[in-house]
Amino acid sequence: xxxxxxxxxxxxxxxxxxxxxxxxxxxxxxxxxxxxxxxxxxxxxxxxxxxxxxxxxxxxxxxxxxxxxxxxxxxxxxxxxxxxxxxxxxxxxxxxxxxxxxxxxxxxxxxxxxxxxxxxxxxxxxxxxxxxxxxxxxxxxxxxxxxxxxxxxxxxxxxxxxxxxxxxxxxxxxxxxxxxxxxxxxxxxxxxxxxxxxxxxxxxxxxxxxxxxxxxxxxxxxxxxxxxxxxxxxxxxxxxxxxxxxxxxxxxxxxxxxxxxxxxxxxxxxxxxxxxxxxxxxxxxxxxxxxxxxxxxxxxxxxxxxxxxxxxxxxxxxxxxxxxxxxxxxxxxxxxxxxxxxxxxxxxxxxxxxxxxxxxxxxxxxxxxxxxxxxxxxxxxxxxxxxxxxxxxxxxxxxxxxxxxxxxxxxxxxxxxxxxxxxxxxxxxxxxxxxxxxxxxxxxxxxxxxxxxxxxxxxxxxxxxxxxxxxxxxxxxxxxxxxxxxxxxxxxxxxxxxxxxxxx
Amino acid sequence: xxxxxxxxxxxxxxxxxxxxxxxxxxxxxxxxxxxxxxxxxxxxxxxxxxxxxxxxxxxxxxxxxxxxxxxxxxxxxxxxxxxxxxxxxxxxxxxxxxxxxxxxxxxxxxxxxxxxxxxxxxxxxxxxxxxxxxxxxxxxxxxxxxxxxxxxxxxxxxxxxxxxxxxxxx
Numbered sequence: 001x002x003x004x005x006x007x008x009x010x011x012x013x014x015x016x017x018x019x020x021x022x023x024x025x026x027x028x029x030x031x032x033x034x035x036x037x038x039x040x041x042x043x044x045x046x047x048x049x050x051x052x053x054x055x056x057x058x059x060x061x062x063x064x065x066x067x068x069x070x071x072x073x074x075x076x077x078x079x080x081x082x083x084x085x086x087x088x089x090x091x092x093x094x095x096x097x098x099x100x101x102x103x104x105x106x107x108x109x110x111x112x113x114x115x116x117x118x119x120x121x122x123x124x125x126x127x128x129x130x131x132x133x134x135x136x137x138x139x140x141x142x143x144x145x146x147x148x149x150x151x152x153x154x155x156x157x158x159x160x161x162x163x164x165x166x167x168x169x170x171x172x173x174x175x176x177x178x179x180x181x182x183x184x185x186x187x188x189x190x191x192x193x194x195x196x197x198x199x200x201x202x203x204x205x206x207x208x209x210x211x212x213x214x215x216x217x218x219x220x221x222x223x224x225x226x227x228x229x230x231x232x233x234x235x236x237x238x239x240x241x242x243x244x245x246x247x248x249x250x251x252x253x254x255x256x257x258x259x260x261x262x263x264x265x266x267x268x269x270x271x272x273x274x275x276x277x278x279x280x281x282x283x284x285x286x287x288x289x290x291x292x293x294x295x296x297x298x299x300x301x302x303x304x305x306x307x308x309x310x311x312x313x314x315x316x317x318x319x320x321x322x323x324x325x326x327x328x329x330x331x332x333x334x335x336x337x338x339x340x341x342x343x344x345x346x347x348x349x350x351x352x353x354x355x356x357x358x359x360x361x362x363x364x365x366x367x368x369x370x371x372x373x374x375x376x377x378x379x380x381x382x383x384x385x386x387x388x389x390x391x392x393x394x395x396x397x398x399x400x401x402x403x404x405x406x407x408x409x410x411x412x413x414x415x416x417x418x419x420x421x422x423x424x425x426x427x428x429x430x431x432x433x434x435x436x437x438x439x440x441x442x443x444x445x446x447x448x449x450x451x452x453x454x455x456x457x458x459x460x461x462x463x464x465x466x467x468x469x470x471x472x473x474x475x476x477x478x479x480x481x482x483x484x485x486x487x488x489x490x491x492x493x494x495x496x497x498x499x500x501x502x503x504x
Numbered sequence: 505x506x507x508x509x510x511x512x513x514x515x516x517x518x519x520x521x522x523x524x525x526x527x528x529x530x531x532x533x534x535x536x537x538x539x540x541x542x543x544x545x546x547x548x549x550x551x552x553x554x555x556x557x558x559x560x561x562x563x564x565x566x567x568x569x570x571x572x573x574x575x576x577x578x579x580x581x582x583x584x585x586x587x588x589x590x591x592x593x594x595x596x597x598x599x600x601x602x603x604x605x606x607x608x609x610x611x612x613x614x615x616x617x618x619x620x621x622x623x624x625x626x627x628x629x630x631x632x633x634x635x636x637x638x639x640x641x642x643x644x645x646x647x648x649x650x651x652x653x654x655x656x657x658x659x660x661x662x663x664x665x666x667x668x669x670x671x672x673x674x
Contacts, residue, residue, distance in 0.1 A: 032649075044654075047654050047655065047656065048654075167558055167561055167562050167565065168519075168562070170554075170558045171522060171523055171526060171555065171558050171559060171562060172522070174526075174551055174554055174555035174558060175522065175525075175526045175529075175555060177551045177555075178526070178529060178530055178533060178548070178551055178552055178555055179529075181533070181547065181548050181551065182533075185540070185541075185543050185544035186543075187541070187543040187544075188540075188541045188543055188544060190537070190540040190541060190543075190544040191536070192533060192536050192537050192540070192544055192548060193529070193532065193533040193536050193537075193548075194536070195532075216599070219595075220592060220595065220596070223590055223591065223592060223595065223626060224586075224590060392626075393623055393626035393627045394623055394635075394638065396595065396622070396626065397595070397598075397618065397619050397622035397623050397626070398619065398642060400595075400599055400602070400618075400622070401602065401615050401618055401619055401642075401646075402646065404599075404602065404603065405606070405611060405615070405646075405658060405659075408658070408659070409656060409658075412657050414606075414607050414659070417603045417606070418603055421599065421600070421603050424599075426522075426525075429518075429521050429522060429582060430522060432518065432581050432582050433518045433519045433521065433522060433581055433582065434519065435522050447551070450547075451547040454546075454547055455543050455546070455547070458543070458546070459543065463542070
């Protein structure tokens with residue numbers, strides 16, 4: 001990095017801090033829209049497009065980036081407190097976040113999530129800034145064959161979730177994959193399993209599935225209890241100690257934050273991949289190489305850190321192909337592209353030569369947003385955690401009303417509300433009879449993507465299945481995938497043997 | 505060490521609902537792709553085949569539990585009298601009504617009615633005044649944020665139309 005670049009970075013950094021009056025309210029807005037299923041940074045920027053276009057370039061940029069980062073973080077809040085991920089990117093967060101809330105550790109869990117998100121986001125922003133030319137090429141090397149393996153990394157989480165009852169876990173996971181196959185096939189657009197319903201021709205929409213499986217079914221289950229916190233949970237009088245405890249727990253696991261956020265960054269760079277894939281892959285990898293895999297799913301901090309730092313790593317990752325190649329890495333980045341082009345910014349390699357302050361400004365806006373977010377949101381964890389003490393007779397109907405209507409938002413079809421209700425019934429049956437709703441959701445989210453890449457690969461090779469092993473990078477990923485499956489089993493056996501020795 | 509001798513038999517009937525749904529859906533899915541190009545079939549047959557296999561394993565396992573007397577075909581883990589006592593059935597009815605009538609009555613009015621009715625059912629009729637107040641506050645907040653401020657295309661009815669006219673005319 002030469003001195004002129006460094007001086008631009010310093011200058012842009014201080015300029016961005018000057019926009020604190022935009023960043024702070026945008027963060028609060030982002031937390032709200034991120035926390036309500038159906039809303040996201042992408043559709044909020046669309047809704048507020050007239051405002052965004054009316055702002056000057058720098059203000060508009062700061063607004064969009066802050067909203068993007070805070071919405072990502074906001075999605076984790078209801079996931080932890082009431083088992084409702086705000087977006088599909090936070091679908092892995094409740095696996096360990098919600099058990100913590102039920103144990104009366106909601107405040108700690110929020111603090112852990114905020115620290116993991118902010119450090120993960122900040123770190124990956126710095127890495128992305130430093131390695132932009134290299135990262136930008138990742139998208140070129142990741143073809144359909146390689147993406148199949150990335151999907152399998154995420155889908156293998158089903159097996160981990162199924163560990164307690166393998167048959168039931170696999171039924172839930174494969175049922176999710178079958179549901180995810182509903183819709184037209186990607187090559188010839190043949191409708192499959194649609195029951196003749198036109199609204200299903202595009203596949204099963206994710207938000208109604210997420211709303212039904214998590215929110216609606218959860219609302220019907222929690223009414224059995226007076227409040228969400230378990231009777232045997234710690235007695236709760238919110239205090240600053242719990243927040244600092246959460247910060248300490250997260251900082252103690254800084255290595256974990258670093259490597260799971262890098263997983264998010266790399267996946268975020270790949271156009272078309274997204275936060276949901278990143279968070280599932282990060283959770284699975286975190287569990288695979290943990291010394292205490294048996295604690296995952298019971299309220300383990302590492303199980304909360306992994307998806308949260310990974311999905312915030314994705315935010316900076318998606319900016320890399322956008323800025324360097326002009327290819328948006330996700331829906332929000334695509335909308336940013338449109339807004340920035342309106343302001344006369346042309347993305348691509350020339351951006352950093354012609355308008356370096358805009359290029360670097362986007363990363364600086366992200367870094368500053370994460371710093372301000374950390375300072376503003378962390379104290380709020382004390383008050384947010386009160387949600388778990390609201391009587392369920394009030395909480396359950398509110399969850400149902402606002403999430404069901406959230407299911408309507410992305411496509412604006414009334415059908416999607418009925419679909420969310422149907423998924424709610426399925427989720428309720430699954431919860432009551434010992435099937436894991438997260439396994440179903442993983443199938444619904446990743447199944448269509450896996451099928452898409454699989455069919456593209458087969459189509460390109462005229463149906464030759466060996467195409468799956470035809471690329472060097474793909475083969476390296478296959479080996480890594482095999483190792484990620486085998487090594488934890490080996491480590492587990494070694495740990496078991498080590499544990500058994502003193503008993504002999 | 506506690507004995508399992510008096511452990512109630514497993515309610516397998518409830519546990520069989522998801523596998524039965526899965527088998528039914530898979531067979532239906534196969535019927536829709538039977539004459540389709542291979543691209544529409546390949547992954548569905550692989551995934552559906554595995555799903556049918558694991559369901560078959562579960563059915564065999566359930567059969568063994570039944571034969572050994574370790575389980576019954578009861579559905580007590582799904583439906584009990586508690587569902588009426590806790591208001592779960594009532595909540596289900598109000599939820600279905602919410603989805604059915606929101607398009608006609610609009611988001612604000614239907615949300616208010618749904619929240620008030622559901623909370624009253626769950627609270628067994630207690631605190632009616634507080635519940636009415638909190639339901640109205642939530643519904644109006646929803647209207648103010650999502651419809652007035654964000655102008656989202658939430659279902660609109662009498663209330664939204666009236667408020668739009670009121671606000672437009674100062």
